[in-house]
Amino acid sequence: MTQIFNEEGSALPVTVIRVGPCLITQIKNLKTDGYNAVQIGYSKVKPKNIKKSQLCHFQKSGLPAFSHLCEYKNLEIQDYLLGQEITVDIFKMGQLVNVTGKSVGKGYSGNQKRHKFKRGPMTHGSKNHRAPGSIGPGTTPGRVFPGKLMSGQLGNKQITISKLEILGINLNENLLVLKGNVPGKPGNLLKVTLS
Structure with a gap:
């Protein structure tokens, strides 16, 4: 900053x-994948540093290996090409x-x-300065409700x-x-x- x-x-x-710069690594469409999306890759890496399944994904497209992949959905996919650089x-x-x-x-x-809870009293023998205090009801229902902060x-x-x-x-x-x-x-x- x-x-x-x-x-x-x-x-x-x-x-x-x-x-x-990012490279388009895959274009997904409604017919084959069920939705329209553009997958982009960022930060090139050596092929030995990624999994074989990911490496095959890049080799199928004839592109270099990337360490990070991300999808952007609901785009006009006809405006993009496989291997196109996005800057x-x-x-x-x-x-x-x-x-x-x-x-x-x-x-x-x-x-x-x-x-952002408030603290307990600091004087008069109080011993719950930062303690949460009582966290649940009494005998009924006798448990702490899910989602308690x-x-x-x-x-x-x-x-x-x-x-x-x-x-x-x-x-x-x-x-x-x-x-x-x-x-x-x-x-x-x-x-x-x-x-």
């Missing part, structure tokens, strides 16, 4: 992400995009951090941040400058779709 200044002189927080030039300045990725994992967290794994889940505005495009380096933040740490793999 960084910041840029607009024409009025206001500082805008932005995230710079690398988009592609950042498909986007325009001012467009709104959705960015999907894995959020930062925060490990095993308690109720206050995970669910309790401590556990926080973060490391797929989330989508919607309607990020494109403030800049670098065609030489395949970079997008998006207003705001995106999920995950630097180097995280992201999926960018139009809003």
